[in-house]
Amino acid sequence: MKTLDTLERLVRTEFTPGNTFLNTAANALLPARAVTALEGAARLRAAGGPLDPLYDDVEAGRAAYARLAGVPAGRVAVGATAALYTALVAASLRPGAEVLTAENDFASVVNAFHVRGDLEVRTVPLERLAGSVGPDTALVAVSAVQSADGRIADLDALREAARAHGARTYVDLSQAIGWLPVDAGAFDYSVAIVYKWLLGPHGGAFLTVPEDFGDLLPVQAAWAAAENPWNSAYGPVAELAHSARRFDTSPALFSYTGLRASLELLEEIGVDAVHAHDVALADRFRAGLAALGHEPVPSPGSAIVSVPGLGRLQPELSRAGFALSDRAGHLRASFHLYNTPADVDRLLDALPG
Known part of the structure; x- marks a missing residue:
């Protein structure tokens, strides 16, 4: 197990921000090893080398x-966007099915259910989501962590309520996985962009599905979703993949080359260590805001503060020189492994109050 000093040296080797970057909830910094991998992939393509x-x-x-x-890896599909997989889940529902969502959740999580036009979409405040699941609810769709303000959904309560009423669950992990320990197996479907x-x-996204694929039909399937992709390029796919790969789309290869290196770094450090680091910085920011007379949106335990x-x-x-977001009139700061207490203090010094 690495010491804190060793981890800090590793992070400093991988990241060299040119500003005070507090905007991971929008997009993260790339580690040096991912940049190197991307450069190698570009050189491979330029030289006409094999893509294997x-x-x-x-x-x-x-x-x-x-x-x-x-x-298990057999429950994970590879795609490009969360919205594409939300559309896949929406396509699985019968006409008139009730879909329960949280107020002001991210559009990629909810819009596909609205545009179908023949679903009953019911929207409630996040804190009332689990209590609003009823006998008519076919699906509950929610972000594990809210993009706009960092509030964390009560996923345990949601899972139990859905199970009690026979509803399926679709959880967007995009603002959670990587800093918040998660168990995607607790839900029918989950998605995350990378x-x-x-x-x-x-350019990358992952979908997790049940062992039996739930109610999903691979309506987007093409050659990449076949059991034998390279033998399925022409005509209808004769045999879909026996795993979640049947929900794959043709991958953006460069994205996954860079991502492989980034995920190796995250696994090397460990999500528990990242979680402790990120939340400690967010809590430091919350305490500083209080001292300045500002009250953030309550989001205890979150790495996002609005x-x-x-x-x-x-x-x-x-x-x-600060990278931050304006979301619904809120100033949103988000903290990840490359941030330091000095970053927090620098932002607090720049705020009024």
Whole structure:
């Protein structure tokens, strides 16, 4: 097990931000090893080399994500966006089915259910989600951690309520996995994009499904979803993959090459260590805000902190060298393994109050 000093040296070797970067909830910094891997992939393509190593990276990334999510690799599908997989889940529902969602959740989690036009979408405050599951509920869809303000859903209560009423669950882990220990196996379906807390490039996403695939139909399936992909390029796919790979789409190879390196770093450090580090910094920021007379949105235990009314300061803070987000009028700061207490204090010194 690495000491804290060893971990700090490792992180400093991998990350060299040019600003005070507190915006992982938007997109993460790439570690040096991921940049090196991407450069190697680009050189391979430029030289006309075989792509087999890049496809190996896809499978290594699938296996690493499965370990982080706590499920077998056979339950993990590889794709490009969370919205695509939400559409897949939405397509599985019968007309008139009730879908329960949280107010102001991220559009990629909820929009596909609305645009179908023949579903009963019911929206409630996040804190009432588990208590609102009823006998008519077919699916509950929610982000594990809310993008706008960092609130953490009570996933244990949600799982129990859904089980009691025979409802399925669809959980977006995009703002959670990588810093918050998660058990994707506790839910029917879960999804995560890779360019936030997983430290990957844009262009990748993972879907987890039950062993029996639940109610999902692989309506997006093509050659990549076949049991024998390279024998399934023409005409209808004769045999779908026997694993969650039947929900794969053709992967963005460079993204998964960079991601493989990033996931290796996360596994080397350990999510528990990342969680302790990130939350300690967020708590330091919350305490400093209180001293300045600011009250953030309550999000105990979260690595994301949002301060109502201060979103207007984002452009000014950007010019001063801070990477932050303005979300729904809130100034959102998000803390990850490359951040330090000095970053927190520097931001607090820049805020009014």
